[in-house]
Amino acid sequence: MSKQNQYIRWFEELTINDIPLVGGKNASLGEMYRELASEGVIVPNGFAITAEAYRYMLDQAGAWPRLHELLDCVDDNDVEELARRAQQARDLVYAAPLPADLQQQILDAFRQLQQQYQEDLTVAVRSSATAEDLPTASFAGQQDTYLNIRGGQALLDACKRCFASLFTDRAIHYRLDQGFDHFKIGLSIGVMKMVRSDLAASGVMFSLDTESGFNDAVFITGAYGLGENVVQGAVDPDEFYVHKPTFAKGYRAVLRRTLGAKKIKMIYSDGRTREPIRNVATSNYERRQFCIDDAEVLQLADYALKIERHYGRPMDMEWAKDGLDGKLYIVQARPETVASQKVGNVLEQYQLKQVGEVIVKGHAVGSKIAVGQARVIDSVAKLGSFKPGEVLVADMTTPDWEPVMKTAAAIVTNRGGRTCHAAIIARELGVPAVIGCESATTAITSGSLVTVSCAEGDVGKVYAGRLDFEVKHTDLSQLQRPKTKIMLNLGNPELAFKLSFLPNDGVGLARMEFIITEYIKAHPLALIHPEKVADAGELEQLQQLTEGYAKPEEFFIQRLAEGVGTIAAAFHPKPVVVRMSDFKTNEYATLLGGRWFERDEANPMIGFRGASRYVHPAYAEGFALECAAMKRVREQMGLKNVVLMIPFCRRIEEAERVLAYMAELGLKRGDDGLEIYVMCEIPNNVILIDEFAKLFDGFSIGSNDLTQLTLGVDRDSEIVANDFDERDAGVKTMIKWAVEGARRNGRHSGLCGQAPSDYPEMAEYLVEIGIDSMSLNPDTVLLTTQRLLDLERKLGR
Numbered sequence: 001m002s003k004q005n006q007y008i009r010w011f012e013e014l015t016i017n018d019i020p021l022v023g024g025k026n027a028s029l030g031e032m033y034r035e036l037a038s039e040g041v042i043v044p045n046g047f048a049i050t051a052e053a054y055r056y057m058l059d060q061a062g063a064w065p066r067l068h069e070l071l072d073c074v075d076d077n078d079v080e081e082l083a084r085r086a087q088q089a090r091d092l093v094y095a096a097p098l099p100a101d102l103q104q105q106i107l108d109a110f111r112q113l114q115q116q117y118q119e120d121l122t123v124a125v126r127s128s129a130t131a132e133d134l135p136t137a138s139f140a141g142q143q144d145t146y147l148n149i150r151g152g153q154a155l156l157d158a159c160k161r162c163f164a165s166l167f168t169d170r171a172i173h174y175r176l177d178q179g180f181d182h183f184k185i186g187l188s189i190g191v192m193k194m195v196r197s198d199l200a201a202s203g204v205m206f207s208l209d210t211e212s213g214f215n216d217a218v219f220i221t222g223a224y225g226l227g228e229n230v231v232q233g234a235v236d237p238d239e240f241y242v243h244k245p246t247f248a249k250g251y252r253a254v255l256r257r258t259l260g261a262k263k264i265k266m267i268y269s270d271g272r273t274r275e276p277i278r279n280v281a282t283s284n285y286e287r288r289q290f291c292i293d294d295a296e297v298l299q300l301a302d303y304a305l306k307i308e309r310h311y312g313r314p315m316d317m318e319w320a321k322d323g324l325d326g327k328l329y330i331v332q333a334r335p336e337t338v339a340s341q342k343v344g345n346v347l348e349q350y351q352l353k354q355v356g357e358v359i360v361k362g363h364a365v366g367s368k369i370a371v372g373q374a375r376v377i378d379s380v381a382k383l384g385s386f387k388p389g390e391v392l393v394a395d396m397t398t399p400d401w402e403p404v405m406k407t408a409a410a411i412v413t414n415r416g417g418r419t420c421h422a423a424i425i426a427r428e429l430g431v432p433a434v435i436g437c438e439s440a441t442t443a444i445t446s447g448s449l450v451t452v453s454c455a456e457g458d459v460g461k462v463y464a465g466r467l468d469f470e471v472k473h474t475d476l477s478q479l480q481r482p483k484t485k486i487m488l489n490l491g492n493p494e495l496a497f498k499l500s501f502l503p504n505d506g507v508g509l510a511r512m513e514f515i516i517t518e519y520i521k522a523h524p525l526a527l528i529h530p531e532k533v534a535d536a537g538e539l540e541q542l543q544q545l546t547e548g549y550a551k552p553e554e555f556f557i558q559r560l561a562e563g564v565g566t567i568a569a570a571f572h573p574k575p576v577v578v579r580m581s582d583f584k585t586n587e588y589a590t591l592l593g594g595r596w597f598e599r600d601e602a603n604p605m606i607g608f609r610g611a612s613r614y615v616h617p618a619y620a621e622g623f624a625l626e627c628a629a630m631k632r633v634r635e636q637m638g639l640k641n642v643v644l645m646i647p648f649c650r651r652i653e654e655a656e657r658v659l660a661y662m663a664e665l666g667l668k669r670g671d672d673g674l675e676i677y678v679m680c681e682i683p684n685n686v687i688l689i690d691e692f693a694k695l696f697d698g699f700s701i702g703s704n705d706l707t708q709l710t711l712g713v714d715r716d717s718e719i720v721a722n723d724f725d726e727r728d729a730g731v732k733t734m735i736k737w738a739v740e741g742a743r744r745n746g747r748h749s750g751l752c753g754q755a756p757s758d759y760p761e762m763a764e765y766l767v768e769i770g771i772d773s774m775s776l777n778p779d780t781v782l783l784t785t786q787r788l789l790d791l792e793r794k795l796g797r
Contacts, residue, residue, distance in 0.1 A: 006105075007050050007102055007105050008047050009047060010030075010045075011030040011033040011192075012045075014026060014027055014029070016031040019130060020051070020130055021048075021188070022050055022128060022130075023048075023129050023187070024128060024130075025126060025127075025188075025334065027128075029043055029046070029190060029332070032330060033045065036307065036310060044193040044331065045117075046113065046191050046192025046193060047190075047192075048190055049106060049188060049190075053188075054186050054187045056099060056102060058093065060096075060099050061095075063093065067093075070088055070089050071085065071172065074176070076177065076403065079404075080384065082172060083169050085172075086167050086169045089164075089172075090167045093164040094161065094163075096160075098159070106155065107155075110152055122148045122150045122194045123149050124145065124146070124147050124149070125146040125155065125159060125191055126145045126162075127144055127189060129185055130186045130188065144161060144165035145228070147276060148269070148277050150276070155191065168399070170402050170403070174402060195320035197321055197322065197323065198266065198267040198268050199322075199323020200224070200291075200326075201291035201321045202222065202223070203237055203291075203419070204220075204230055204317070205220040205317050205318075205319060205419075206304075206314065206315070206316050207244075207304045207307070207314050207317075208314045209339070210427060211365065211366065211418065211458075211497070212498040215314065216245055216572070217243055218244060218300075219239070220239070220240040220241075220242070220301070220304075221238065221240075221419045222237055222238050222240075223238065224282055225264075229264060230417065231421060232421050233416025233417070233420025233422050234415055235261070235262055235263065235416075235417070236262065236415065239257065239260065242254060243255045243565075243569040244305060245572060245573075246638035247298075247301060247302075248305070251638030253294075253298075254298070255566060256563075257290065261436075261438075262282050262286060262291065264282060267280060296328060300328060303317070303328070314339070315333050315335060315336055316333070317330055317333045337428065338428050346473055346474065346475050346476070347474040348471065349367075349779075350367060350453075350469060351470055351779065352468075352469045356465060356467045359443050359462045359463065360437040360443050361434070361462075362435050362437035362438075362440070363418045363459075363460060364458055365411075365432065365434070365435055365460065366427060366430070366432045367432075367455050368432040369454065369467075370431070370451070371452075371466050372389055372450065373390050374412075374444045374445065374447065374448050375393060377392060388408075389408075389409050390409060391410045391412060391452055392404065392408040392410070393412045394414070395413065395415060395441055396414065396416055396422065397413065398421060402425055405425050409452075410431060410432045410434075411431060411433040411435075412433070412435075412462055413440060414437055414439065415435075417436060418435060423435050432452050432454040433460070434461065434462055449465055450465070451463040451465065474782050476503060479503055481785075482792055483792055483797050484767050484771065484788055485506075485774075486505055486773070486788070487506050487750065487774070487776070488504050488506075488507050488508065488781065489509045489778075490511070491513065491514030493515065493562075493564075493567050496566050496567045504574070505574060506575040506641075507567060507571055508577050508700065508775025509577060509579060509752035509775045510567050511579060512560070512579060512580060512582075513581060513583055513587075515559070515563035520556055520559045521545065521592050522592040523596075523597055523598075524622035524625045524626075525622050526538075526542060526591070526594065527542065527553055527593075527625075528621050528622070528625070538593050556625050557629045558629075558632075560629035561630075561633050561636075564633050565632075565639055568633060574641060575643050576639075576643065577643045577700060577752075577775075578630065578642055580626055580646060581623075582648060584604035584609050585601050585604045585608050586598075586604045587604075605716055609647075610647040611658050614658050614661060615661050620661070624665055627662060627665040630644060631665070643676070644676050644677070645700055646658055646678050646696075647679040648681065648682065648705070649685070650682055651684065652688060652691050652692065652695070655695050655696070656695065659695060669697070677698040678692055678695070678700075679699075679700055680700065680702065681706045683706075685699070686737050686738045686741065689737070689738060690741060693746075694745075696747070697748065698742070698749070698750070699741075699742045699748065699750070700750045700751070701738050701739075701751040701752070702751075702752060703752075703762075707724060707725070707726045707731045711724065711725075711728060711731065726758075726759070727762060735769070736769045739769050748772050749773075750771065750773040750774060751766055751773075752774075756776055760784070767791050767795070768795070
């Protein structure tokens with residue numbers, strides 16, 4: 001390297017081994033620019049100003065002795081003193097002049113970059129510390145970045161500000177906390193072409209699920225404008241998941257998506273202020289649309305997989321879409337440092353034992369529960385009033401808040417998504433956080449006792465008062481698997497990734513009804529025939545639900561496919577048995593628009609439900625939408641582990657009609673490995689099991705309905721509730737006959753009712769009669785597994 005350019009390294013000259021010279025961020029950019037361009041990963045070009053330049057500048061200014069005076073004995077527990085010393089250190093560094101030869105090298109490199117892009121180039125000036133983006137410590141957001149820097153003099157000033165940011169309060173505190181020496185760390189600066197995402201969109205993505213650590217998904221967030229809003233948590237972004245194993249097999253489908261509010265976007269300033277960037281409100285149209293389309297989501301997933309494969313570990317990446325050339329760029333990639341660092345095989349489960357009043361809801365970060373007094377903080381200046389062990393409630397957080405965040409019992413914010421600053425730090429600290437609540441700072445009162453729960457799925461909740469909860473720790477490394485397969489009952493897709501870590505053999509009952517109720521909310525026929533909905537208010541709600549979809553039916557198909565697909569992906573390649581809809585008429589009527597399509601029945605439990613609906617003119621169109629969604633899950637998403645199951649199938653003739661209709665709709669049993677089970681929950685299913693076995697691949701015994709119909713007890717009736725007992729000798733005999741009949745015909749037998757979850761003796765009985773599998777509620781899996789292992793040992797199996 002000639003002396004003329006001794007402090008400049010172009011990205012094409014750098015590799016990941018150059019961290020001591022240019023820091024983690026720049027070394028990674030150089031590595032990707034050199035090695036991944038041939039694989040189609042686009043990184044904007046730029047150059048690094050080396051950490052030696054930082055040291056050279058301070059050498060020439062004679063600044064080291066004073067910096068040692070300020071920092072050698074700083075106390076990170078004295079927040080005010082730390083802030084005073086940090087400000088003095090920054091002032092000292094910023095006042096140090098850039099040596100003339102260093103200035104010239106920076107300006108020469110800038111001119112060369114301008115010539116490459118042949119445009120009125122603006123650049124991003126990004127800090128890259130030599131202890132940054134390491135596999136065990138992210139240093140995320142500790143130093144400053146400056147965007148939309150135009151012209152040589154503005155660039156030189158931004159560089160000085162970048163150098164000074166090595167001594168922000170948060171950076172000093174973080175280094176002390178992590179055990180890094182202030183003077184063994186240098187600061188490099190990355191100068192790279194600005195991607196014009198101010199005219200498009202940008203965001204953050206991870207090559208695993210950040211909340212559960214589930215490694216088979218790419219998690220992408222995005223919003224309009226420059227990416228700082230997503231990183232800082234100033235905006236609630238769109239979210240997308242892509243399933244890695246099926247993507248690798250050539251299936252190109254978004255697994256799941258969630259529309260974010262995206263209320264603001266960061267754009268270039270109009271020149272009327274000194275600031276080069278500013279935030280503006282997004283339009284209603286922008287808020288109702290996803291910031292990128294499916295093809296772009298899939299391209300980003302492709303980038304993520306290539307980057308992860310190259311580095312050989314889970315990665316945290318920032319992306320940006322250029323509104324001028326339409327291309328997607330990677331502007332940062334670093335090791336993911338939280339979920340991937342979890343060691344051991346101990347399952348930690350938090351569970352609320354009480355219900356309470358929900359004050360606010362938002363995105364759950366982590367899966368823990370915490371109780372504490374709330375402290376609403378509306379500015380950095382008031383952080384001194386925060387006491388350790390309190391629940392931090394704020395509009396949003398920035399890296400300056402980190403010294404306080406590490407002492408909080410939990411964190412709650414108005415704004416932000418699951419990849420924002422507050423979420424990243426909460427994960428790193430192992431603190432539960434509820435992000436993006438919108439009204440937390442007004443709805444929660446300082447000094448009030450609250451319970452913060454992130455243990456109930458993707459939605460985090462803040463409850464009034466103290467609620468009891470328990471924490472279970474289970475060492476899974478020593479847990480053997482019983483010969484009887486243990487499967488899960490599951491309806492909520494939000495819990496799927498986390499529950500996949502339970503020892504299991506798949507999902508024995510994925511309830512479609514939960515997905516329809518929670519994520520669709522509308523009756524399928526109301527979406528197909530809105531002209532029959534004779535209520536203006538309901539019509540307006542239907543229109544709001546389906547806004548942005550080509551047809552209302554597509555809304556139903558996509559939402560149902562994504563819900564089922566998420567569960568199937570979480571347990572892939574294990575079987576996931578999806579029960580087609582089994583609402584009763586009174587339950588269907590409660591869906592939006594449902595009352596216009598459902599009749600009153602005296603006893604819905606034995607009325608128009610299950611298989612009888614599917615080929616009936618009153619519902620066949622609705623069943624066709626269900627089948628279209630399942631076809632999408634298997635064929636477009638590639639989740640062939642989905643097994644379909646027909647509930648409440650009364651007669652052989654009915655089964656034949658349903659299977660023929662499904663074949664017409666593209667779901668023919670046997671095609672592309674499709675298996676179809678039937679619920680064995682009507683005495684006739686047991687009596688004619690040899691005939692049903694000719695039509696279906698397996699039987700799932702529904703103990704609730706089988707008990708109801710064997711004993712003649714309406715399970716909705718409180719009067720005869722005491723007579724409802726799955727342990728009755730007659731019911732057990734029915735179950736035994738079903739298991740024996742399935743075995744006789746070479747068909748799978750399982751049980752998916754409440755009985756083995758509620759009664760240990762029923763689980764033991766099922767093992768004794770040789771059932772193939774039982775599907776349990778997740779909270780009973782570990783205990784039941786232990787019992788089955790003991791029983792199998794006694795039985796000599």
